[in-house]
Amino acid sequence: MNPVEPLKTVQSRTVVLAVADVDTDQIIPARFLTTTSREGLGAKLFHDWRYLPDGAPNPDFVLNQPAANGCRILVADRNFGCGSSREHAPWALTDYGFRAVVSSEIADIFRSNALKNGLLPIIVDADTLAWLLEHPGVEVTIDVAASTLSLPNGSVVSYPIDAFSRYCLLEGIDQLGYLRKHDNEIRRFEESRSWTP
Amino acid sequence: MSTDSPRTLFEKIWSEHVVVEETADTPAVLYIDLHLIHEVTTPQAFSLLREKGLPVRRPGLTLATMDHSTPTTPVSSFKDLEIVGEGAAKQVLRMEQNCRDFGLELLGFDSGLRGIVHVIGPELGATQPGKTIVCGDSHTSTHGAFGALAFGIGTTEVGHVLATQCLLQRKPKTLLIEVAGRLRPGVSAKDVILATIGQIGVDGGTGHVIEYRGVPISAMDMEARMTICNMSIEAGARAGMIAPDDTTFEYLEGRPRAPAGADWERAIARWRALPSDDEATFDRTVTVDADRLEPMVTFGTNPGMVVPISAPVPGDGDASFRKSLEYMQVAPNKPLTDTRVDVVFVGSCTNSRLSDLKQAAAILEGRTIASGVRMLVVPGSQQVKKAAEELGLDQIFRAAGAEWRESGCSMCLGMNGDTVPAGQLCVSTSNRNFEGRQGKGARTILASPLTAAASAVEGRVADPRRYLE
Ligand code: SF4
Numbered sequence: 001m002n003p004v005e006p007l008k009t010v011q012s013r014t015v016v017l018a019v020a021d022v023d024t025d026q027i028i029p030a031r032f033l034t035t036t037s038r039e040g041l042g043a044k045l046f047h048d049w050r051y052l053p054d055g056a057p058n059p060d061f062v063l064n065q066p067a068a069n070g071c072r073i074l075v076a077d078r079n080f081g082c083g084s085s086r087e088h089a090p091w092a093l094t095d096y097g098f099r100a101v102v103s104s105e106i107a108d109i110f111r112s113n114a115l116k117n118g119l120l121p122i123i124v125d126a127d128t129l130a131w132l133l134e135h136p137g138v139e140v141t142i143d144v145a146a147s148t149l150s151l152p153n154g155s156v157v158s159y160p161i162d163a164f165s166r167y168c169l170l171e172g173i174d175q176l177g178y179l180r181k182h183d184n185e186i187r188r189f190e191e192s193r194s195w196t197p
Numbered sequence: 198m199s200t201d202s203p204r205t206l207f208e209k210i211w212s213e214h215v216v217v218e219e220t221a222d223t224p225a226v227l228y229i230d231l232h233l234i235h236e237v238t239t240p241q242a243f244s245l246l247r248e249k250g251l252p253v254r255r256p257g258l259t260l261a262t263m264d265h266s267t268p269t270t271p272v273s274s275f276k277d278l279e280i281v282g283e284g285a286a287k288q289v290l291r292m293e294q295n296c297r298d299f300g301l302e303l304l305g306f307d308s309g310l311r312g313i314v315h316v317i318g319p320e321l322g323a324t325q326p327g328k329t330i331v332c333g334d335s336h337t338s339t340h341g342a343f344g345a346l347a348f349g350i351g352t353t354e355v356g357h358v359l360a361t362q363c364l365l366q367r368k369p370k371t372l373l374i375e376v377a378g379r380l381r382p383g384v385s386a387k388d389v390i391l392a393t394i395g396q397i398g399v400d401g402g403t404g405h406v407i408e409y410r411g412v413p414i415s416a417m418d419m420e421a422r423m424t425i426c427n428m429s430i431e432a433g434a435r436a437g438m439i440a441p442d443d444t445t446f447e448y449l450e451g452r453p454r455a456p457a458g459a460d461w462e463r464a465i466a467r468w469r470a471l472p473s474d475d476e477a478t479f480d481r482t483v484t485v486d487a488d489r490l491e492p493m494v495t496f497g498t499n500p501g502m503v504v505p506i507s508a509p510v511p512g513d514g515d516a517s518f519r520k521s522l523e524y525m526q527v528a529p530n531k532p533l534t535d536t537r538v539d540v541v542f543v544g545s546c547t548n549s550r551l552s553d554l555k556q557a558a559a560i561l562e563g564r565t566i567a568s569g570v571r572m573l574v575v576p577g578s579q580q581v582k583k584a585a586e587e588l589g590l591d592q593i594f595r596a597a598g599a600e601w602r603e604s605g606c607s608m609c610l611g612m613n614g615d616t617v618p619a620g621q622l623c624v625s626t627s628n629r630n631f632e633g634r635q636g637k638g639a640r641t642i643l644a645s646p647l648t649a650a651a652s653a654v655e656g657r658v659a660d661p662r663r664y665l666e
Pocket of ligand 1: 264313315334336
């Protein structure tokens, strides 16, 4: 895994997936997890919604519509990314080209995984989400430093993000490197414990 | 916070494992006592270690097994694995290689101790009260049944733990789920947790660690408690926990990786101090009424879409609800009983331990499964398999017409070739009824082992209580 590229802004039209509780089995079905690398998963993103049983693209699925081309922001109904802890889900989304997912609620593990892979999990209030769901394809801008989402209707919505995660995204910081800097503290902790696991 | 102020079970474990305190700008560095690993979510983490030239910091705190991609039909060698799927075989071989290269003990393909990672941790006594336990798998919450803080992580974090034995974490909130009343016959732990998820919703626990409490919980054996904590993630929670008590200690005593001798006495003393203090407060509290519970069955495509078996499926909902019913081919306003069943799966880290198999066998004994139904019974570990065979449960399952398999995740997620064919309906003791979870186009109804067995006998979704007279 290469150090994450710094991510400062995302400006793109949106793709709208008006489905609630999109689970990681939909994002990337389990049968595609028998990989030992992280490349190439974009081709399998939303596989069972995206392709018909004969393998042809499902014309009704939003990613197969011409307007979806080049979009880097996915808007989905509440509770996106629930289910398994598979990091293959954010890998598939970023490999496909997405840089942000917007919903009114995003599952914990998915959110944590996304932040480590340069995919912004953007949580907005229900009204903002409703507006975005009703206006597919609008151009929005995400400012990572300001933690805001600017909509074409003029509103600028802030979203919550942990200060540390934001810093890592902006600077392209590798969190493992940060953890390893605490080696002395970890050693001291291990030595001072009253019991050993 | 002074250590004298009342604290929850979670807070006690959390604070004992903080290596570096969290600040407004930085998360806490949290020490991990037990790292469980399996073949699906680790290859990329080991690649990272190789790239950076890093060793595994504490191989002794890492427990490795293979469960997701492994076949459950008896195969004698890795060569046979190729049949199951090239990708799966490669993953299994890669796991062997990684464990060899990094000096990790692997309870691998040939080990009699192999099994679903969340079944073998407790079985070996590696899962213990007060530990922090992680795994690249969301059902790590299972281990919370022992009063451990156990949660699922992604592959990047697996790399963090391998390299540093630590994780960067923000402290989650706490949610107390108080189960009040008494369970009626035929109502099991699975029904309690399904009803709980139905009540609070699949996102009801997001951002929280759940502690389960109440008379029915205390009365449960460890296997039932594991079923409860296992599905905490289906409510969106980070983890689920139950305070350790004598039931916990009895289960652990004498297990190979549990403390022994004087260490055991010291451990017990330490564990007795773990339960939440009386005055400790939670960020939220929810009460679940056990008296009213029935066997529960899911009708939709997430575990929160659940009804008591005698109750009708709800009549209406939003677009996602309608999409879900359409996928399931389920009619609103009618109970699910009498819906024809094609496949029955008894297995998964939710319900594949000996007590689960015993419950299913109790219904199947002297009966046969309905014609046209395929039933798969997959023990959670090779040890569970052996124990079940010693009790003759395999004979009961076989005589009833069910398939008796080697251990593994199997049809819970259909990665190993055990899948439900498109369009078919499966009553499953697993934990996820997502679209296609058990195979592309498969339809899943989640239920207890009792309900699954009764449904196999009748060939339709069936209430197990009539078999329990
Ligand atoms: S049994 Fe199912 S839920 Fe449990 S670890 Fe295996 S795949 Fe995951």
